[in-house]
Amino acid sequence: NKELAKSVADEYHINYYLDYAEMVKNEDLDAVSVALPPSIIPLVANDIAKEGIDVLLEKPLCTSLEDLTPLLKYQEVRLTCGFIECFNPVIERLRKQLPELGTPIMISSRRIGRMPRRFWNLGVLLDLGIHEISVQRLLFGEVIKVQSSLSYFHKEEYEDAAFILLDFADNVKGLIEVNWLTPAKYRKVVVYGSEGVIEVDYITQEIKLIRSLEDPVFYRVEESKQPYSWDEPLKIELNAFLYGKENPFPLEEGIKNLEVALKCLKGAI
Numbered sequence: 678n679k680e681l682a683k684s685v686a687d688e689y690h691i692n693y694y695l696d697y698a699e700m701v702k703n704e705d706l707d708a709v710s711v712a713l714p715p716s717i718i719p720l721v722a723n724d725i726a727k728e729g730i731d732v733l734l735e736k737p738l739c740t741s742l743e744d745l746t747p748l749l750k751y752q753e754v755r756l757t758c759g760f761i762e763c764f765n766p767v768i769e770r771l772r773k774q775l776p777e778l779g780t781p782i783m784i785s786s787r788r789i790g791r792m793p794r795r796f797w798n799l800g801v802l803l804d805l806g807i808h809e810i811s812v813q814r815l816l817f818g819e820v821i822k823v824q825s826s827l828s829y830f831h832k833e834e835y836e837d838a839a840f841i842l843l844d845f846a847d848n849v850k851g852l853i854e855v856n857w858l859t860p861a862k863y864r865k866v867v868v869y870g871s872e873g874v875i876e877v878d879y880i881t882q883e884i885k886l887i888r889s890l891e892d893p894v895f896y897r898v899e900e901s902k903q904p905y906s907w908d909e910p911l912k913i914e915l916n917a918f919l920y921g922k923e924n925p926f927p928l929e930e931g932i933k934n935l936e937v938a939l940k941c942l943k944g945a946i
Contacts, residue, residue, distance in 0.1 A: 697721060706730050708919055710759070714797040719744040722756070731755040733918050736811075737803040737938060738931050745932055757918045758931030760811040764914040766904075767882040768812060771868065771875060775816070777886060778870025783850040784813055785869070790862040792837065800835035800942075802827070805855040807938045810843070812866060813853070814934060817845040825941040830858060841941050882907060 679695060686693035694700040701709075701724070708731040711721050719739045722732045726748060736759055739745055748756055762768060775781065786809035793804065802825070814820060822844035827836035837858055843851035864879035873888040883903035889895050917925035 698724065701725060701728055701730070708733065708755075710915075711735060712759075715739045715799060715803070716797075719748060723747055726751045726754045726756060729754060731757070731918070733757045733759050733915075734928070734931065735759045736761075736931075736934075737799070737807045738928075738935050740799060740803065742932065742936060742939065745928070745935075748928060755918070755924050756928040757924055758926040758928060758934075759914060760808065760926060760931065760934065761910050761914055762808050762812050762879060763815050763926060764917065765879055765882070765910040766908045766913065767877050767879065767884055768815070770884050770902075771866075771877050772816060774875055774884070774886065775868065775870075777873060778868060778875060779872030780870055781817065781847070781849050782869045782871065783852065784816065784866065785852040785854075786813065786866045787854045788864055789854065789856045789859045791860065792831070792857040798835070800827070800839070801837050801855050801857050802839040802841070802942055803938055805857075806839050806841060806853055806941070807934055809853040809855065809866070810841070810937050810941075811931075811934045813843060813845075813851045814937070816868070817847075817849050817851070819933075820845060820851075820937050823937060823940045823944060825945040827942075827945045828856075836945075839941070839945075843937070 682693040682695065692704070709725050710733040711718050711725070712735040713721060715737055716739065718734055722734055725732050731754055734756065738758060788805045788809055820843050824842040826840045828838035830837050838856035839853070841853035843853070845851060862880070866877045866879070868875045873886060876885040876887065877883070881903055883901060886900045888898045890898055914925070
């Protein structure tokens with residue numbers, strides 16, 4: 678869209694290109710964010726990485742694990758995966774509070790809302806579900822078993838609702854609900870433990886710890902925290918990608934998330 682590219686370039690006083698290869702050739706680039714349809718992300722990322730330029734790959738990275746294999750050879754270039762919720766400050770606070778729950782039992786994530794305006798020839802599992810897979814793996818490690826059920830309301834080829842069950846080590850269970858069907862936007866995760874429950878809202882960045890005490894009868898105790906100043910996860914992600922001493926989300930970890938998501942698609946009932 679030449680007109681749109683020109684209007685953005687004029688607003689920010691920058692150059693614009695209709696061919697990314699010309700941009701790579703003509704500009705002195707430190708890094709590039711590749712936010713394109715997943716089917717072409719690996720191709721574009723490879724063309725940029727081979728020039729020694731760091732690359733931020735938008736989730737879900739691609740739709741085939743084999744397409745990402747050529748990128749693993751770039752050891753001197755930073756290839757970072759854009760799983761934005763892993764950079765949400767409320768998830769870091771959740772990680773720090775996990776010991777207060779005692780023994781973890783299960784984690785439940787719900788990420789629902791309307792159909793996105795853009796369509797990239799994939800379903801809700803690779804669009805929304807992979808966000809929650811990345812967060813649950815961040816909190817509880819490797820997935821040892823997956824189960825899933827998909828629903829098709831609008832298109833027979835691509836699911837618009839998915840229910841995912843994950844098994845982690847130490848007998849922790851994960852539940853993920855995602856859809857493109859509901860009018861309300863909902864982004865929450867709940868972790869259940871033997872000593873309490875933590876509820877997190879990605880959007881408001883509120884975190885709530887719920888426990889029960891006996892004095893002399895059982896009663897419910899809630900402790901809720903919500904920041905006055907809302908931190909933008911995308912800004913944190915970009916700063917970590919550009920300036921962090923370590924790669925904040927290496928390609929290898931992103932591949933593991935994609936692998937779990939593809940298993941959910943393949944083994945769905």
